[in-house]
Amino acid sequence: MSEALDHVDRMVELVRSGELSAFVRRAHDYEPADLADVLSALDDDERVTAVQALPPELSSQALAEMPEEAHAEDTLAALDPGRAAEIVEELEDDDAADILGELDPIKQERILAAIEHRAEVDTLLRYDEETAGGRMTTHLVSVRDTATAAEALDEIRRQAEQVEEFYQVFVVDGDRRLVGILPFKDLVVSHPERQIREFMADADISVPPDLDQEEVARLMARYNLPSVAVVDEAGRLLGRVTFDDVIDVVEAETTEDMLKFGGVSPDEELGGSWTEAVRSRLPWLSINLITASLAGGVVFLFQDTVQRTVMLAVWMPVIAGMGGNAGTQALAVTVRRLALGLIPRDLFFQVVRKEVLVGLTNGLALGAVVGILAALTGEQARLGLVVFLAMSGNLLVAGFAGGFIPVLLDRMGVDPAIASSIFVTAFTDVCGFLLLLGLAGWLLL
Structure with a gap:
């Protein structure tokens, strides 16, 4: 722990002494969560300076990992809209919606206006942040139920280039209704010409977008799900909630319950005055x-x-x-x-x-x-x-x-x-x- 703190202190000192080139060079060796600790330890103006110096792919990952009380959204709003848009475009759509959702509508729109492909983020911003819709990402891998095993593998390879991580492959029909989950093992060992509908698993568990995030976390924990599909009233696939989002939910809900139990408002920030x-x-x-x-x-x-x-x-x-x-x-x-x-x-x-x-x-x-x-x-x-x-x-x-x-x-x-x-x-x-x-x-x- 002390070694990790020393690393944070050294990076903070590089920013405060104006050695931004050395800071950026070392930042490439840091995990996003550790770089988030560095940004959280900086003052507001120093944090803006550090984020401006970092490449968008690094700063976006660090901002996504920052704790809520560090207010990543304020750092983003303090940047030039063009620079902020570059960072947002590097974020996963659910992380982008979480951060932008904390901004007032004027600041939010100023950044969104500079984003070339904003539709996915706009969609997520419509949902309450404490629901399945607010927690989900629209980045997922899905295949048609009419595909063969070989066609499904080709489609998975194509989509995987656009999806950072995926734990399940969803099977949908022509109207994009969720009809099944594709087991990786069966897909790999099946004959290339075999129809995937013959061996896909039933999609028994899915959630509506307005379901409370705590209920989603409880459901995923009960059935040990790496991710869960979010579907609309017609059963159409909207997105997925992943287990890493659930970890954040459990931490947030536990903290909130502890504060409430002690007679403290959940709105009180741990680092507040x-x-x-x-x-x-x-x-x-x-x-x-x-x-x-x-x-x-x-x-x-x-x-x-x-x-x-x-x-x-x-x-x-x-x-x-x-x-x-x-x-x-x-x-x-x-x-x-x-x-x-x-x-x-x-x-x-x-x-x-x-x-x-x-x-x-x-x-x-x-x-x-x-x-x-x-x-x-x-x-x-x-x-x-x-x-x-x-x-x-x-x-x-x-x-x-x-x-x-x-x-x-x-x-x-x-x-x-x-x-x-x-x-x-x-x-x-x-x-x-x-x-x-x-x-x-x-x-x-």
């Missing part, structure tokens, strides 16, 4: 303040109980904290299962039942420990019983909340990753204080 972070997080903290006030209200209602049994103040954060942790555990498992599509409607109550049983069992075990400690350290032995019951009950409640709330929100069309944690934490805090202070008022006073 502290003021942007404040604007992103303050609204969620404000909502959390309101829910936390509910727990404070419970303590206020039982203030006489707390004043008369001071040892309760020792156990209040323990009961609330353990409930919050148990709820977060149940919540994390449930949200993940929802994200993977593993909770059909008929299993809803089974999921909640499991989390309740887990919470109750853990509550009884941990409640026994803290109950004994409370009995030994408190002024009244019955304090141990109060703490035991409160801990057991709150972890049971936490299991219920962590299993029920995210599924309920999902059924209501609300993203459970972004809203569940606030409600689960508030629920366990309120119930924990109610159980501890209510039982204390009943059994101790």
Whole structure:
């Protein structure tokens, strides 16, 4: 890792010192992802200078590999439209659409106007970037279902010159409807005059262009597909989504879910300024303040109980904290299962039942420990019983909340990753204080 960082630092220093010839010469030895790290480490103006110095075939590959927060689109927009068009023409059409799609319409059109063959990119720009259509490339290899094995091989060789990488050969009819997938092994060993429709595999799996990218990724992972065909309502082949695009989808969706789970807006950029972070997080903290006030209200209602049994103040954060942790555990498992599509409607109550049983069992075990400690350290032995019951009950409640709330929100069309944690934490805090202070008022006073 340190050696890779040294290489990045050396390349950055070449740009900053104006040694662009040496920079370009060394850039030819870099993988696109490594060159993207170099560009990402540069300031905006320096990045534009570096991209202008690089040949279009190198700069295009590096821009395509740059992380989202580095804003490759801004670098492209800062170039002369002619130069930007040269770079875009070197990009795969899906990468070009991804980058240009981040620009405002005026800047986008200025670059597109300078591109000689813009139809493919225009087509992809019509789709939402988080759908199969937005992720697909129109560059693929396809053959007619009437072809022989020899004709198919000739056609594959011809098309392969225009397609950088392909993992499947799609078979289409005269109206370009997808009718099958051509197995490479069968194609190679078949008699040259054999019709490919005799040995092609059925095209059982395809996706519409408006399908969410997360569903596409889940489908490809489930069936171990190197690529999946995108077809319109009539079954006509529009393009394909490849596994490298799916890797990007999984990374993006996982990052988004992690940020949401922590109460951070997915729009917050990891490399953004502290003021942007404040604007992103303050609204969620404000909502959390309101829910936390509910727990404070419970303590206020039982203030006489707390004043008369001071040892309760020792156990209040323990009961609330353990409930919050148990709820977060149940919540994390449930949200993940929802994200993977593993909770059909008929299993809803089974999921909640499991989390309740887990919470109750853990509550009884941990409640026994803290109950004994409370009995030994408190002024009244019955304090141990109060703490035991409160801990057991709150972890049971936490299991219920962590299993029920995210599924309920999902059924209501609300993203459970972004809203569940606030409600689960508030629920366990309120119930924990109610159980501890209510039982204390009943059994101790």
